[in-house]
Amino acid sequence: MSRLLVVEDDPDISLALRLLFTRAGYEVKQATDGRSGLKEAYVEHPDLVVLDVGLPEMDGWQVLERLRDVSDVPVLVLTAHGQEAEKVRGLRGGADDYLTKPFANAELLARVEALLRRSAGSQNNWASQIYDDGVVHLDPTKRRVYVKGEEKRLTPTEFRLLNALVRHAGAVLSPNQLLAQAWDDPTGIGQERVKFAVLRLRRKLGWSEPDDSPIESVRGFGYRYRRNGGDA
Structure with a gap:
């Protein structure tokens, strides 16, 4: 069972995401602000992080930057902003995918599944020579x-x-x-x-x-x- 970490401060959206992912067969951990989200990521080592941008304490961009310093965990960024600049910022910061609110549940699940498949198959057999x-x-x-x-x-x-x-x-x-x-x-x-x-x-x-x-x-x-x- 894949483990997801959802970092989202809106209680209604957070609950909806937990129900959606749990019903889809995922184990779900949650955090409501950037600092606790980063701590959960370090402790739990999730298979994928669903990260909201507009977070208290530490915003999603800061969380993403710190995650990328130490981990290659797939990150799906959620934001209410639809401007191209926000998408570019997410990609530049190391996000693996980007979804604008409001979104369809089916699309979110499809994107999560695709990221997990790519992550599971990403261990390439490089030559062992130095x-x-x-x-x-x-x-x-x-x-x-x-x-x-x-x-x-x-x-x-x-x-x-x-x-x-x-x-x-x-x-x-x-x-x-x-x-x-x-x-x-x-x-x-x-x-x-x-x-x-x-x-x-x-x-x-x-x-x-x-x-x-x-x-x-x-x-x-x-x-x-x-x-x-x-x-x-």
Whole structure:
């Protein structure tokens, strides 16, 4: 049975979500503000988080940011705002999906089921050999990454994304290819996730400036890892 964490401060919506998910066969944990939601996520390790944006104590964006620092748990963001900027903000922050209130129960359940399927199938069988090019040292077995000798903490998706890029060093990988290899999502839905994940990955590895980063954006095609700063 999959465990869901619902972080929602509206008592009526919270109750409705609990009934909906329980009847669908899920185990449901709930929190009514951002801080308690973050604490529940750390303690319970849910399979998916349904996260409202307008929360007291700590808003949904702050919760999402802190979750993404330590976890790759799928996050479905709920918000009353329908503007494109809010959707982009959610994707940029690492949300896996986005649904605007009011929503149909059937659509919400379908999105939750899809995220759980992708999450369950996201353990790719990477080669066990250690990768080391003098800049990046990546150990798939221990799930550790070092840049110039300094260890970097990555989420599972960020680790898979970097692994895909370095294992194909010199080759341009399209967003679809990276979705398939890092997210196990070959459909190409949600390609914007790749862009924002690459931005977060560069920042975590200490490559805030494009010229300093061996992860190169190839306009109109995708991304390429330049081994030791070269093209191959």
